Amino acid sequence: MNDLTLSRVSELFDELEEESRIFISRVERIQTPICPLDFHREYVAPNRPVIIESLSEDWNASSKWNLDYFRSVLGNDICQISVVPDGLADAVVEGKFQLPEERKIKFSFFADVIEGKTKPEDEGVYYLQRQNSCLTEDYPKLAKDVPNHVEFATKVFEFPSSPDAINIWVGGKSSVSSLHRDPYENIYTVIRGKKIFKLFPPTYRGKIVYKEFPVVRCYYNQSISKWERKTEKGIDSVRWIENGVDGVDASPIIVEVKPGETLYLPAGWFHQVYQEDITIAVNYWYDRAYDQRYVKERFIDQLAELLHET
Amino acid sequence: MNDLTLSRVSELFDELEEESRIFISRVERIQTPICPLDFHREYVAPNRPVIIESLSEDWNASSKWNLDYFRSVLGNDICQISVVPDGLADAVVEGKFQLPEERKIKFSFFADVIEGKTKPEDEGVYYLQRQNSCLTEDYPKLAKDVPNHVEFATKVFEFPSSPDAINIWVGGKSSVSSLHRDPYENIYTVIRGKKIFKLFPPTYRGKIVYKEFPVVRCYYNQSISKWERKTEKGIDSVRWIENGVDGVDASPIIVEVKPGETLYLPAGWFHQVYQEDITIAVNYWYDRAYDQRYVKERFIDQLAELLHET
Numbered sequence: 001m002n003d004l005t006l007s008r009v010s011e012l013f014d015e016l017e018e019e020s021r022i023f024i025s026r027v028e029r030i031q032t033p034i035c036p037l038d039f040h041r042e043y044v045a046p047n048r049p050v051i052i053e054s055l056s057e058d059w060n061a062s063s064k065w066n067l068d069y070f071r072s073v074l075g076n077d078i079c080q081i082s083v084v085p086d087g088l089a090d091a092v093v094e095g096k097f098q099l100p101e102e103r104k105i106k107f108s109f110f111a112d113v114i115e116g117k118t119k120p121e122d123e124g125v126y127y128l129q130r131q132n133s134c135l136t137e138d139y140p141k142l143a144k145d146v147p148n149h150v151e152f153a154t155k156v157f158e159f160p161s162s163p164d165a166i167n168i169w170v171g172g173k174s175s176v177s178s179l180h181r182d183p184y185e186n187i188y189t190v191i192r193g194k195k196i197f198k199l200f201p202p203t204y205r206g207k208i209v210y211k212e213f214p215v216v217r218c219y220y221n222q223s224i225s226k227w228e229r230k231t232e233k234g235i236d237s238v239r240w241i242e243n244g245v246d247g248v249d250a251s252p253i254i255v256e257v258k259p260g261e262t263l264y265l266p267a268g269w270f271h272q273v274y275q276e277d278i279t280i281a282v283n284y285w286y287d288r289a290y291d292q293r294y295v296k297e298r299f300i301d302q303l304a305e306l307l308h309e310t
Numbered sequence: 311m312n313d314l315t316l317s318r319v320s321e322l323f324d325e326l327e328e329e330s331r332i333f334i335s336r337v338e339r340i341q342t343p344i345c346p347l348d349f350h351r352e353y354v355a356p357n358r359p360v361i362i363e364s365l366s367e368d369w370n371a372s373s374k375w376n377l378d379y380f381r382s383v384l385g386n387d388i389c390q391i392s393v394v395p396d397g398l399a400d401a402v403v404e405g406k407f408q409l410p411e412e413r414k415i416k417f418s419f420f421a422d423v424i425e426g427k428t429k430p431e432d433e434g435v436y437y438l439q440r441q442n443s444c445l446t447e448d449y450p451k452l453a454k455d456v457p458n459h460v461e462f463a464t465k466v467f468e469f470p471s472s473p474d475a476i477n478i479w480v481g482g483k484s485s486v487s488s489l490h491r492d493p494y495e496n497i498y499t500v501i502r503g504k505k506i507f508k509l510f511p512p513t514y515r516g517k518i519v520y521k522e523f524p525v526v527r528c529y530y531n532q533s534i535s536k537w538e539r540k541t542e543k544g545i546d547s548v549r550w551i552e553n554g555v556d557g558v559d560a561s562p563i564i565v566e567v568k569p570g571e572t573l574y575l576p577a578g579w580f581h582q583v584y585q586e587d588i589t590i591a592v593n594y595w596y597d598r599a600y601d602q603r604y605v606k607e608r609f610i611d612q613l614a615e616l617l618h619e620t
Contacts, residue, residue: 005315005616005620008616009613009616012609012612012613012616013609015609015612016605016606016609019605019608020602020605020606023601023602023605024602036347037346037347037350037465037466040347040350040351040355041350041466041599044355045350045354045355045599045603046599046601046602046603047602047603048601048602155347156347156351201602203602203605203606203609289351289355289356291333291356291358292330292333292334292356292357292358292511292513293355293356293357293603295326295329295330295333295513296326296513296606296610298329299322299323299325299326299513299610300606300609302322302325303319303322303613306315306318306319306322310315
């Protein structure tokens with residue numbers, strides 16, 4: 001590839017980014033009830049996020065959920081909590097892809113830590129965030145406070161089947177996700193606190209650079225009272241985004257999701273997520289469609305890889 | 311661009327074509343009533359054609375329309391007919407983009423010609439095919455025999471608006487369209503005869519080669535009893551597909567549309583259309599969506615142009 005042609009392909013990516021900005025720079029807000037056909041035509045098919053303001057209005061979770069309620073329900077239940085020294089789990093830190101320590105502790109201790117009532121010896125950042133449908137798998141006592149599927153979404157995405165996973169997320173402001181994307185249609189509801197999503201659509205792919213990283217897992221070494229990282233067994237490397245949200249040469253679309261609000265984040269969108277104060281959120285992952293749209297997305301991905309290799 | 315990289319981009323196009331074939335090699339058949347959401351999710355959003363078998367069942371046109379009925383309704387009305395020496399209107403012939411002679415003649419004479427009852431002096435191929443919403447504009451007496459919109463399609467494409475154009479097509483087996491694509495969602499119903507669509511999805515774009523062609527218009531020169539072509543005024547050139555359906559290095563998806571059947575042909579699909587015997591058809595053009603999907607399609611188009619230039 002000589003320089004001229006390389007720059008022309010790069011220009012095409014710039015145009016793709018610029019033109020797609022016309023359609024997605026502003027995230028609309030809508031109310032329920034939602035007509036599934038309108039939702040599919042206006043948001044799902046064109047791959048556009050939207051905030052749904054009133055979806056969770058009548059969920060029990062909306063009125064009941066906070067840390068004290070969780071303490072009363074979960075009692076002394078042992079929960080799996082992600083702990084890292086720096087708030088960065090599943091993120092590239094010092095050239096390595098860093099997994100969190102997965103610690104089993106009492107919910108009440110976890111709640112005390114994120115509220116600042118207790119300072120653990122490790123001084124780590126604690127986050128309840130297992131993404132294995134943890135709400136239904138690990139916390140059935142809480143799961144009954146939210147619907148087991150989102151009716152309009154189930155109709156829209158894959159009637160008559162159900163979501164692939166329902167996750168709960170509980171943490172404080174020090175927990176930040178790294179820039180990534182998921183192969184799921186995401187219905188993400190904030191119950192308490194606030195989430196800030198920094199987004200790039202799939203059409204900004206020319207600006208997103210992936211690289212292979214060795215994988216390490218954090219652990220707190222009690223005998224010397226220090227955080228260390230060890231090579232994770234059984235996995236050689238992970239392909240992850242090298243440049244975080246601040247390293248992408250384009251402005252992210254920033255969306256604040258406040259209590260009671262729901263973000264529809266289409267499959268394939270890049271996102272880095274922040275939170276303010278103690279934040280409790282629930283999300284429903286529905287399978288994305290694997291069809292012509294996916295094939296085109298992969299084509300664009302692979303072309304971007306070619307461009308970045310050169 | 312050195313040869314290696316060029317060949318890698320070309321390989322990406324091959325993969326795009328190959329992978330998309332998984333999803334669109336077979337055109338399904340469905341019945342009415344059609345759930346608009348299902349239709350949008352299964353066909354419109356993934357850009358997949360489908361045959362609807364029973365849409366036109368209760369249209370008056372289905373029972374009434376044939377050439378004799380048209381003769382009785384249109385009487386001696388003067389109609390605009392496309393006439394060419396070779397059946398190829400709006401097609402590249404001998405290195406030039408050829409427009410048809412647009413002749414105004416009595417419908418009954420046109421009907422006699424395509425039925426072979428009369429052999430015109432010019433020995434041309436006659437086709438009623440103006441694409442200016444000709445059914446409603448030119449033949450209001452026939453337009454009342456079909457609905458003025460297709461209810462489910464109007465809901466799916468752009469509720470609450472109506473189709474951009476409704477066209478009628480009447481001709482014999484010598485009329486063949488050239489390979490092209492339209493920026494419309496197409497609902498195409500055959501009333502009599504048979505249409506054969508040879509299709510390539512937009513993802514085969516790497517195999518479709520466009521070039522600029524000078525524009526000529528056919529006319530029959532009565533004084534010397536010969537067909538001639540003259541440069542069309544006011545238009546320098548037309549960008550058109552250089553390789554016809556047989557020149558594309560991939561097998562087309564072939565769809566036969568028989569009387570009473572309707573093809574949904576998604577926007578952007580390449581098609582070359584043949585017909586058997588005397589064929590009468592009606593089609594509804596709905597505006598395509600201009601959004602992220604369109605932006606991605608243009609990106610793929612322009613990359614293919616880069617590839618073909620090199």
